[in-house]
Amino acid sequence: MQKGLSVSDSDGSTFAPLVVLELAPNTKEEAVEWLLKRIRDKQQDGGAELLVEKLSPEDQSTEKDNPNVYMVGASMRRLLFGAEDVGLFKEFNDGTMRSFTCANRHNFKEFQGDGDSFLSMAECQYIIKHELDTLRAKGEAHVPGYPKMKLYPGKSVIRRIQSKGILVQIFPLHENEELKRLSFSWYKQFKLSFQPLDDIRHYFGEGLALYFAFLEYFTFALIPMAIIGIPYYLFDWEDYDKYTVFAGFNLVWCTVILELWKRLSASLAYRWGTLSRKKAFEEPRPGFHGILGFNPVTGREEPLYPNFKRQLRIYLVSVPFVLLCLYLSLYVMMIYFEMEGWVLMIHDEEPTFWTGVLLFIPSVIYAVVIEIMNLIYRYAAEYLTNWENHRLESTFQNHLVLKVLVFNFFNCFASLFYIAFVMQDMGLLRQSLATLLITSQILNQIMEAFLPYWLQRRRNKKAHRRVIKTLADKELPLSDQVKLEADMSTYLGTFDDYLELFLLFGYVSLFSCVYPLAAVLVVLNNVTEMYSDALKMCKVFKRPFSEPAADVGVWQLAFEAMSVIAVVTNCALIGMSPQVKSYFPESDTQLIMWVVAGEHLLLAVKFILTFVIPDIPKNIQIKLSRLEFESLEALKKRKMLEGSGTPKTDK
């Protein structure tokens, strides 16, 4: 573990600090003492049995510093127990991935001696987070010193003090040495190479590593499309009736890459030990409130909130709100078309260079407005979903994703659909697509990485200046590093990153046959995205807790839904192409019938493909069944040995 950082334990022994707990500066003394005691108590007594120490800054010069910052760590023994608790999968001696147990820890590949370097720092931090989260109230009726902060047996202490504002934040510490190595191999060398996915996973956990793996996979998958697209653009092939080939290619492409991704992600998840990891029982999310009752599953006391009330909120408030927003978005779209018409009129009256530039202005404005609307809606959706009071974080996330996806999809693509299928103006479609794509990409990159990075640097410089006064050495003392990291912004998860990819995937799969350069643009964007995302993870944000993940979750579904829509859209575009229309000179009806029939056939093939291609590669399937078989056999053997005399009811 990190050598530079260590704190004196109360017993005089040192421990490596892993996680930082920042309590509100005005927290009452008795509450702090109670919390520390509960964290330090033995597990038999219902405590978390972790090591916790107050951060003692080297210089107390600035009074505005929060004094209530605590460092949490644990003994190696406690961490190993915790690893078993959370069901961590590690590589076994025979090369398979198995659930770690303390009892046969010596059969795991990387377990040497005391197991010091067996768990990565991210894993240790994840374990500590889990142990803190499952630290439950016993007999306390409320948080000591705060009679209004009710507790009941079984309530997670950390979640309660977090939702009540006593716990300001909890975050894992960065590991400077490792971070330097990672960032060097990740984005500091400008050579063509794969991302160091295993290192990313080692440092940030599986959830984030899977995002970067997906980003990279998506980029590579786009390359054939980009290659086909370039000559189309260069030799001006797109006279709107050669794009049927491209549309056909699109159809196959978007089905195949999603299927292959499932297999790749299963391979990665197996290698990282998350594929067959069992999900732990999900606790209510921190913000969930209701009347105290008994959970029918656990039998524990916890707040209950009647489902019908939630349904009422969803159907009477959220759904109408979303519909209203969709209507608004439609309204804005109409304004855009009016502006477009107005500008075109000006240009037609008296075409100069400036009116030519003016032609692009409405699209740019519209693209900016779309981004702003998306941003505002995002907050509204989060607020609403929170208000719906979902019990589990996962259902909360699903409802949020659904709300945001529907709106963003509509907002970004409605105008394109309108141009393509109502106005049937392929020239305008191409121009809009290009403007939308380029503007939103530039905006995104700025908003997402460079702006925060710049803010961060400004802040850091100030902090550095202060620090350098006291210390000439380059390595910061622990207290300063903690302060620096505490000031960094919090990474809110991969949601926005996936959303961006989702929209890009939409632009490419839905309409790229009209504007073949789209794929090229998206590839370029993805490459810069990789660097900017890497930069923001390493430099801008606090280190996030690693999140075990076996797949990209609900996003797989979202991308697949998009690919179904892509089949429909591409078939319609093919049907509208003059080339195809010329085959049916006498009757539109027949043309439409054939297009519809073809589309149904393609959809059927798509579903059959999804069904036929196994989601998990054969070799991993075999490894998984071998493990299962072995455990079944072991169980049988044990029973036969144990039980040979047990039931005495011989007839």
Place this chain on the structure above:
Amino acid sequence: MQKGLSVSDSDGSTFAPLVVLELAPNTKEEAVEWLLKRIRDKQQDGGAELLVEKLSPEDQSTEKDNPNVYMVGASMRRLLFGAEDVGLFKEFNDGTMRSFTCANRHNFKEFQGDGDSFLSMAECQYIIKHELDTLRAKGEAHVPGYPKMKLYPGKSVIRRIQSKGILVQIFPLHENEELKRLSFSWYKQFKLSFQPLDDIRHYFGEGLALYFAFLEYFTFALIPMAIIGIPYYLFDWEDYDKYTVFAGFNLVWCTVILELWKRLSASLAYRWGTLSRKKAFEEPRPGFHGILGFNPVTGREEPLYPNFKRQLRIYLVSVPFVLLCLYLSLYVMMIYFEMEGWVLMIHDEEPTFWTGVLLFIPSVIYAVVIEIMNLIYRYAAEYLTNWENHRLESTFQNHLVLKVLVFNFFNCFASLFYIAFVMQDMGLLRQSLATLLITSQILNQIMEAFLPYWLQRRRNKKAHRRVIKTLADKELPLSDQVKLEADMSTYLGTFDDYLELFLLFGYVSLFSCVYPLAAVLVVLNNVTEMYSDALKMCKVFKRPFSEPAADVGVWQLAFEAMSVIAVVTNCALIGMSPQVKSYFPESDTQLIMWVVAGEHLLLAVKFILTFVIPDIPKNIQIKLSRLEFESLEALKKRKMLEGSGTPKTDK
């Protein structure tokens, strides 16, 4: 257990015979002795530890009787161990269903004293079947006396001697008392009541009970449709432009009933303890052959057959064969249409009563030909799928089902699709549908139940006459009962029964809007089907081994595929109705666009519904998660008690 039947054990104690093993009459003595020894051997020595006794007939008058008939039973203790082996779920004291273990057998609800009546006879027979199937060769190189019948360590003995013809048949015995009770409550009383599903499950196992549950559910689900259909028929509403309402109803109906069935079947499977039962590791099917190698999962020696060879057989032989059959079926259809035209011509020339009757003749002939083709194809498909040499019974079944489904669907519905969408003759469609439906129903009922029943009765009478000579008592002696049952036909599983329901579902969901009486006919058919199926299970066939099942398996998928096709068909029928056409007097194109748009919307809603409606009812979901939670907690507690000192690597 059955009182009338018991055999003397070698030790002088009696045991209840459960399963009959019939070996070939000319089997060599040493092979028989070896087999019996292996069955009787203790489990520690690799035997099955079952009781087995030769059937000694009361009178050896008829020499043609096979002398090599053996009865297999087991001690209650052995059966309880076996129940644990196969992972039987039984009701626990707290009302939940739990995996039975001998260690806490006294906590199961119906376990009293020695556990005599704890397991039903069907369960005991299933356990014995499982134990016989997993009786494996140890050091034997071949079956004693038959140097050509190779064995290798780990090979299932029973499967080998079965595939080599030494084992003629293996079947469980009927239980006369219970059967009488069951058949009385099932089909002997002509009153409106639900089927005794729990009793059926108790006697025949979960697989068959689920079939009857589905049959009953399907019938009830049809009743609203039948009720709506009757006035349509009576008041002659079907002037072909009022059927849009009916088609719309169809759409909703077929989606909703399939979703609800999933929930109902989950409830039943939970009550019967199969819902969360783990599937045991699947052995290669008896007919599977290949070069000896090592299974990568189990590490056991077993025949291996390269996958690419199987793929070659499938794609180069089976697929072309199926396509050829489809072409043939199309050809027959064309002949039918020619006949139809020819008959119509005769009728038009000189219409009399007899030419009126003649009008129905082609349809009837076609229906009969379809049934015959289905029957022949069924055998061909079975042969081909066998030849494809699938390793597992489940993949074998899937390939067989797929082949048969595609052909039967095509064979039964091609003419209807042709009439509906190419000829667009709704009158003919209605007539064809009626003839097909009625003819195939009548044929099916005769072929499936009454013919075998009649044959069975003739055979039984002969046997009875012989028996009555020796015994005036009504209860047959064991040896005669065994002989009687051995002569009964073997029930080949629920395949054909589900297939019939599948086709009926197709007739109703695809076209019933044109012929609303279809639902009424299918309801009538299903009611008689219930009785005839019950009759055939109780009287015609050997008792089948009970098959644990948690759902209807691949049939759920097949029915869902049909319901998707139904959406497409019904939308097209709606679009073709004069009523809808009159809304778009000026342009066909617009009409088609609207229909296609509506169809896409409906399909989208359908998929969303499938996704949103939970497959398992909430209350069962809660029970399942409670069990899971409890076992997790128990594991945690045990680890904490056991392991508190285990890893001594305290830092």
